[in-house]
Amino acid sequence: MGVREHEHEPGHEFDHDLAHDDVLATTDLIALDGVVPKGGHPVHDRIAGASLGRPLGYALPGAALLGRPGCGGDDADAAKHRDLLLCFPFDLEELPDGRGYQHVTLAVWLDEGTHALALHPAPGTTAADGTEVAAFGLGQDQLRWTYRAPGRSGALRPDGRWAQAVVRLPMTAAEVSGRLSLTTVTVQPVLGGTFLRREAQTPYDTPFRLRLADTWPAAAPVAHDGRLPGAWALAGYEDGAAVDGDGDTPGEELPPGLRRLCLAVDIEKYSARDNADMVRLQRVLLRTLRAACEQAGVEWQHCGRQAQGDGYLLVLEPGIDESRVVPALLAGLAAGLAEANAPAVAAAGAPYGGRDRGPTVPGDIRMRASLHQGIVHEADSGYAGSAVVALFRVLDSGPVRRALADTLSTHLVVAFSDALYQDLVATGYEGLSADGFERAEIRSEAKSFTGVAWIRAMPPSRNAAFAL
Known part of the structure; x- marks a missing residue:
């Protein structure tokens, strides 16, 4: 408006x-x-x-x-x-x-x-x-x-x-x-x-x-x-598509476009859970994200937030120090997941944070995460912009899903966009290591999207650190 x-x-x-x-x-x-x-x-x-x-x-x-x-x-x-x-x-x-x-x-x-x-x-x-x-x-x-x-x-x-x-x-x-x-x-x-x-x-x-x-x-x-504070799910968002025939209002100003760091997360096999477990997972997801933000020194109330049931989008406030926030944020996510999974892992008789006995531990929570930065607008039904679209294309891509499915020793797999990887990881900032990253071509013919992502499994320890 x-x-x-x-x-x-x-x-x-x-x-x-x-x-x-x-x-x-x-x-x-x-x-x-x-x-x-x-x-x-x-x-x-x-x-x-x-x-x-x-x-x-x-x-x-x-x-x-x-x-x-x-x-x-x-x-x-x-x-x-x-x-x-x-x-x-x-x-x-x-x-x-x-x-x-x-x-x-x-x-x-x-x-x-x-x-x-x-x-x-x-x-x-x-x-x-x-x-x-x-x-x-x-x-x-x-x-x-x-x-x-x-x-x-x-x-x-x-x-x-x-x-x-x-x-x-x-x-x-x-x-x-x-x-x-x-x-x-x-x-x-x-x-x-x-x-x-x-x-x-x-x-x-x-x-x-x-x-x-x-x-x-x-x-x-x-x-x-404690309720999820997100906006409408991005699941129904498609590039340039209007909802229910809504078109652009003549003379309506484009909302401000600001360069923002974006984090998207998604819980593995969420739809296979029963209703009670879905509710529990949403609570764990929100609690883990808030704790990770606190660890990274990010003001939760200043973040754009968009919930999707089994996933979440965080649009961080402009002007943050990405070289410090990103590793702390990811370490906080890994530590939060390890903490949430500790009872299930202990009950299964595995070492804390370990998954060498297989992927079927009851209550185990595993997650994909993707990071990207670019121009983002607050649109009428959520956060819009090519950066948000690319973020979710990477998050939902086959290479990222397979990386989590094939790495049973972790609860969290992270994917960086190529631009963010080159800015942060390849540059060698303290706390960021290129060890363990694998380059992947991301292609989605149905969505007309191609790109490059850098994927890595996070250490599953209680006090996870990003650098090995």
Whole structure:
């Protein structure tokens, strides 16, 4: 969604006299395909209306934000920042004539000095009614939640929607402020089983301002619920393919493209597990990734995160020291897997971390990982860009799968893209060794992809180190 001019119409100005009014603004949703008469102004075709609730704020005890070190628990940080839970409620107008909302996007622009530490609904959330939520903006001042109805003909409930963000602002700030906007896509059944789709948006951005003196004190820190925080799976993503016929919106700006280091992981033989074991594996996967990030000094909340059940994508924040982060991250993954597998391995009577007795130890967790870096965009349904596509093509390739299947002495096989291998491993940075790497040609005729990867099995010890 492009950032529009945030001039607002008369009658919608922020009014301090309305501080106790629950409604921030009522606004129309104007069709983006409005007709522009020759030599005239666009015809504002009203699709529906919306009510934006006044944002609510809850002051959080910074020492225990999310219950994790590094998210406000540092005394030095606590002296510089304060954390708030902001709630953004909104309602959509009921639609007549069999029309329904296919999806709606709430966009929030926070004023300078404020950024998001956590989003709720979290990326990848599926509500009880099947609504899917994509959320973007961790570590940033531009936030976006997109609620999508289940199925091609599904419709969203128009009322009672909201989004929340834990935000951090300077300790000297007296208020938090920004702008809100809504974009919707409505569908209407027509003859022949097709649907008429129309996109609409608020004609202006609505400003909000919340004085910190008017926030509520939170009775307890925000609890970390442990659910997978990823966005929609990449499994349905294909190069340039639109979802459900969605095309590019005329005039929509391309999201910022930043060079990011990307890590993708996938659990071996996940689909062969029973339901209870799948749940356990997802928990182990998330716990292992978080621990690896902590070991590498990577802020989990500043990473782009995208879950896929048996796999996960991490898009690390720009500007990290890859020569130090990469070996520590992989060592953390190997150590986490060895720790998770210790009970099963011990029960099988094998040495810790060993698999010389065969690949069928109950509960054993084995994983493929791939690393690549390149330009990445935050798109409407996940992270997009040729770097992300190449990352998953390598991860899912035959050579990487065979390397894990044929190496029974490890829990983790890692594949570097050729460019990343040349930058980090071949250059000889401390902690990175070329020993054990094998070059592989990656070809996928079905996906029209060719490339080179460097593959290596990680040592399975409890305190795995990348260099042998």
